[in-house]
Amino acid sequence: MRLLLFLNLPLIVTSLSMAVGGGGKHLSADMRAKLKQVAQQMATPGKGLSACDEGPATIGGRFEAVGVTNSEETRRVYRQMLFTAEGCENYLSGAILDPETLYQKSDDGVLFPELLKSRGILPGVKPHLKIYELPGTNGDTVMQGLDSLAVRCKEYVAAGAVFAKWRSPLVIDVSKGCPTDLAIKANMQDLARYALICQSEGLVPIVEPDISLSGTHTLEVAIDVNIKVQAELYKAMIDHGVYMEGSTLKPNIVNPGKGCTESYTVEEIGEANIRVLRDVFPVAMPGANFLSGGQSLEDAAARLSAMNKVKGNSPWNLSFSWSQALQLPLLELCRGKGELCLEEMGKLYVKELEIAGMAARGEHEWKEGEGSHGVGKKAMVGV
Template identity: 45%
Template sequence: MDARAEALRTIAAALATPGKGVLAADESTGTIGKRLATIGVENTLEQRVALRELLFDAPNCAAALSGVILYDETLRSTGKGGATFVEMLRANGTIPGIKVDAGVVPLPGSPEETATAGLDGLDERCKEYYDLGARFAKWRAVLKIDEARGFPSALAVAENANALARYATICQRNGLVPIVEPEILMDGAHDIETCLRVTRRVLDAVFSALRLHGAQMDGMILKPNMVTAGSAHPSANGGDDVVAEMTLRALRDVVPPAVPGILFLSGGQTEEQATERLRLMNRSSIPRAPWTLSFSYGRALQASCLKAWGGKAENVPAAQAAFFARCKANSEASIRP
């Protein structure tokens, strides 16, 4: 048996442990600065480290988290106790991961759509990240729906699917389990049926590309959007049961049974929506493959925590309690009865 393939299989299965999910703490310096600005906190290295340490050291949360996605700076950072964040996570039984894409850029040929940069030098970066302790990675592709302009175009779907497949195989070659994240944005006035068609189409293209590139299906994790109406559509904030049903319909049509886990992104949903829709999927009677359906949330785990913290050391216990509440709720939602 190939030792690397077995190691990938073991890590992917651990990330997909029922009742656990992945914290997305991979915000870039600019993105985390925007979040800190909402609570009046300056975007300094000290404050970024303080926030991450608050999350990673929160009591009891490791029981609900199988992994944490880090940013390059965070992977290399050390907490106030002297342990690196990688060491801190491992001590809690949580697998460290790393964001490896370099963000979105205009797509040549359709510049109002995007491709994701970062394939250049990815092989070398993956080797280094593995040596630094990461055991999985994440790459985000972004597509948008605009029916009037024919988005997502065939070009955008194909380019992003192939980039995800190339990323996945590079990661697996270097011992990192790839989280494959094709996100269809909620922006727009489209209805949920349109999102269902586009989600199915995009996922079909992604898995076709993964097969073509020889990706190991049981050594990866899928991180998709839930199927929702556009944020400007009248039904955008309702119908949790419909979202759950439509999402399961899209997944069962195209996701191979070998994939061990589907860990959803929250994608602009409220904390409560992201949790409830996940809960309903795991309680649905719709037949599906035996994937673990769980979460890989950023804002949907951190929003209440950030508000409770406010950048003040004396608020850390309250902030950690808020974080734990979200972790616990999503852990419970991800368990299939």
Template identity: 40%
Template structure:
């Protein structure tokens, strides 16, 4: 299949009705921190067991269209001896791969960050594709203070994100473009909206500059929310403010916007996505999820590092994924939180 045809097929699968993306691509330090929150040691075997458990949850393909993995996972097998990417394909779930190498200080910026990982990216993508990955992810982070992000950080991050996306598409892989404005801080919603609009506007200008085909990307943005120390807005207010920014910045050619959960509780992330899909006004894109913590936290709590809890953990995953599937259709209600799978 040619590269355009491959990307078209991947987008069609990832945007199929009622489904969204699981981000299970935590780096070694991040997965260690997440598991330790539940008293679980981050050994290679525990990571293999856990990520295999996610990909092999019976029926999960009804609600999850893609899973982003960390590179370690592409070479691991589940408990049935099936390679984890192949186990995804058995349920019509597209395997994906995180390809950035984390953030470093942006020289000359006074301490702001830029994402690294462009070196040898094309060669790495060839290897990941051979292991079954069909889409990719690259994350930028933007911290909000009174004076940041500055123009230098906005433009440097947009440039590397666009270069990454162009390289991914040259391999026939669909790039997730993730400009995350962090929730850390005491800023209000208006400041988050201002920074989010600036970040996304700069990213799309760079994508055009690098001839990235917008029809074959996935945007993974933050929702417009105040800093963690501020009171939480209603889902309707979050939806209104987020959609206003998206309408200003995201071309209708982009097929799908899959939000990150970014520090929200599982329930908050689901309710906010639901409110966006219920809101009126123009929405030319699919509005779905690409959650990490908001999907996985209940699963890790149920698993607790004990193989005997595998089925309970899979039930928790199926339940959480089903609620987000309903939110993608605007059919979620908080009363469903207590219902059994």
């Protein structure tokens, strides 16, 4: 038997090397190199992503909540402020755009993707469509839009986008058994298929498994669910042949549910996030840009900084991709004034980005209570 195994060793080794080959074999060497370069630029230390991809209705609701009229022109000049605020390029490696914004122009007539590129900021796009509730899962959902994705990706590339982001939202509800195994598998398969299509069309895919802050679950339950979800995601990506070096992650910050009655320090929350990444996050992927998910800037920055302080020799760049944490304070400047206060908003925005950039380097020092979870703590911003 030993002699037989020895004689067949070359065949066994050859078969094994074929079986464990990396993804992206359908891509040309030039395309793989471009995808990898963009993914690495997105993972520039100390820089993150501005998530300004809210659809017209979502951003319009935020405008109207502070007394600003929602219109395409209002949305255009608001996004222009986010792209041109003096110094924002020092803290941003990229900006995620709604398809509407992708085709809009600055006051000078320059398409926003070209404006961003001129400032060293990579333009990306949100390609997923509407959310759909999976029957028989007690409320679990999936995103729609895969069938038309390849055609739309071609259009987005032609418009100047270099990366994309697909969000798959999940909710932890222990009493309902959510997220169900079916929902986890369906969403992670969708993310993998989306990533494969994006890369085939020349876009770096950001995969976003977004587990909501809502619920009463403990931090320990959150760790277990996040590991399960992300493990399913990376297996699906590898099974689909996704080029891992040319993709990035946008995860939720691993937190206890907002209704959890147990207390946790910001250090414990930071360690929980590193625990999840060390268990399952592929070394091949260059970075993770955490979403804020309804957390205040103070909490999100404290938790991101805590992660970076304890990540040790973990190889990934851990940064931010925040929407509400950065934008809601800006909109509060306009409350009751009936219009966008663009100059004030731009100055505050850069100050916020400076905090985010320091958190991405593990240099942000939080105040007592910021980033912790406990009874009596000031409520987080609504999701």
